[in-house]
Amino acid sequence: MGLGGGHKLMGWGRVFLGGGVVALPYAFMGCCVPPPPLTRCTLCSVAPGDTIFAVSSGHGRCGVAVIRTSGPGSGGALLSLTGSTELPPPRLMTLRRIRDPHTAELLDRGLVVWFPGPQSFTGEDCAELHVHGGPAVLSGVLRALGRLSGLRPAEPGEFTRRAFHRGKLDLTAAEGLRDLIHAETEAQRQQALRQMEGELGRLYQRWGETLTQALAHIEAYIDFSEDDNVEEEVLSQVDEAVRALEQEIAAHLQDGRRGELLRSGVHAVIAGPPNVGKSSLLNMLCQRPAAIVSPIAGTTRDVVEVSLNVSGYPVVLSDTAGLRDATDPIEQEGVSRARDRLQHADLVLAVLDATTVPTDPAELGAALGSLVPPSTPCILVLNKADLLGGHKGALCDACTHGPPLPPTTLLSCKTGEGTDSLLQLLGQQLAQLCGDPLAGSPTLTQSRHSTQLHGCMAALVLYRQQQDVGMAAEQLRLARRHLGRITGHVGAEDILDVIFRDFCIGK
Structure with missing residues (x-):
């Protein structure tokens, strides 16, 4: 902040934080516009005290289905239906x-x-009915609930929204619950459960408390420094705390998008020249004929995409058109789409024909460099290993000598040779990209979090540039508001609590 003794305040009095509740993630509300912070639910146009009901165990035939109610009429509804x-x-x-x-x-x-x-x-008061999961049973129970006065069907995500409004979970925990429901792999489940348990929210809450304390100290300095109740050295202490927080947030942001990749899936692209076995590799990995395989070069014209679970990590695998100087307009479009997909890939499986690939290390590296964008993680797959015969040794020497190559494996999509080695390399690369969801501090999982944290960082940078105490306090206030938007908790009373707790004004 660069504030020393003798600086005059420029007429800034206390400016309190604006209250209000931040809107839930849009996926919980079934709409694309966040509602204003009103006391009345604008989504359903009813008061929050209404009683809602819905099937909470999913749809379709099942042995047992769960129908949940929430609200003040839950008890009466349960008595009415059970007699x-x-x-x-x-x-x-x-x-x-x-x-x-x-x-x-x-x-x-x-x-x-x-x-x-x-x-x-x-x-709120809640009730659950565990009934047989046939469509007729569910329809009859839901119809009976709908006839009761004061009950209505729940909006999408409304149970979770009510839990948020009553302080049962913050926005990050709500997002973790949603991710847990949609988790398809072991690693996704671990990350979502950790977030739902509140680890990420507690981290952001701790940062928010640091800013609350810093802002409270500055507010106290502004209001009470002339009475000698607050020493000027408190500003240095605030500077030190804010500097440490800024470094911690910066480290949190530089996580290589591990949490986001684990949540949404690693986008892996199979790339290479025509007729090297890219589509065969896709079919082998997903264990079904997802792509057309033909000896005719240039068969693949569009991007073929499948979702896989590899070693517990989610992968969105794309087969692309062979990269060459095409003359056919349709193939040209396919090559253009392939190159565009490569530019946005998280991981590239670069496939080359093991029978035609150069055995000179420098030439092999050049052939690979023409396929993979710089700095993109890559696995080099040398396919058609079953046709090498006695030339495997020379090719292995080319891979181990000369310029360093990315992880490389010999493979035969025809015989399955090298499949285990490829899956092992793929699992290792995914582990590096996604990290261990159970180790270390919780990672960013939503672009929403990243946006607000960058806004918080920008405010902290402006805080250090201010020479006026009031302007510096405003930047801390803005930084704290950005953090509050992540968890959904933004208020002014916290600052007052810290002021009176730490400085005991009026004693």
């Missing part, structure tokens, strides 16, 4: 006959659970 006069003991599954209250028709015989608030997922 009971008393609610079952909390959090204890109880066998009940479930009837339509309007017709007294028996709908099913299942288990019911009562979750009185605030000890529930949403923090």
Whole structure:
């Protein structure tokens, strides 16, 4: 901040943080525009105290389905459908006959659970009906619930949104819950569960508390320094704390997008000249004929994409057109799309024909360099190894001598030779790109987080450039607001709490 003794304040009084609740991630709301911070839910045009219900176990035939309610009418709904006069003991599954209250028709015989608030997922009174998962059963129970006064079907993600508004989880935990529901690989599950448990939110909360304390100290200096209740050295302490925080956030941002790659999948591109076996490699890895294989060069004209689970890591694998100077307009478009996909690849499987590849190390490196963009991680796959005969030794020497090459393996898509070696190399590369989701500090998983953290960093940079205490405080206020938008918690009372706790003003 560069503030020393003797600087005069320029008429800045206390400026409190704006309150309000940050909008949930759009995927939780089923819309593309964040709602304003109103006390009334603008999505469903009803008060937040309404009772909602929905199938929470997914759709389709199943042995058991779970229908959940949340809101003040949950208890009454449970009594109406079971014909009971008393609610079952909390959090204890109880066998009940479930009837339509309007017709007294028996709908099913299942288990019911009562979750009185605030000890529930949403923090409100909740009930669950565990019924048989046939479509007719579900339709009948949902229809009976819909006839009850004060109950309505839930909007997409509304249970989680209510849990957020009642402080049961912050935005990062809500995003972790969503990722856990959609997790398809072991590593995705581990990362999502860790985020849902609140590790990422606690990290951002700690940073927010650091900024809250720094801002509170500056506010105290602004308001009380003339009374000698606050020493000027407090500004140096704030500078030191902000500098350390800035370094920590910068290190967090420089994570190589590991969390985002693990969440959305590593985009791996199979690239190489025509007729080297790229489509055969795709089919071998996904174990189905996803791409057309033909001895005719230039068969692949468009990008063929499949999703895979490799060693517990998600991979979006793309087969592309052979890279050459094409004359056919359609093939030219295919080559253009292949080169564009290469520019955005996280990993490249560069495929060359082992029978025609140069055995001179320098020439081999040049052939590879014409395929792979600089600095993009790569695995060199020398296909058609079954046709090498006694020339394998010379080719292996070319790979181990001369300029360093990326991880390389011999492969035969025809016989399967080298498949295990390729999968091992692929797993190692994915582990380097995604990291261990259980090790170290939690990583960034959303571009939304990255955007807000860069905004926070920009505000901290401007803070260090300020010569006026009031302007410096405003930059800290802005940095804290960016952090609050990640978790959804932005308020002014926290600053007041720290001021009176740390400085004991008025004692």
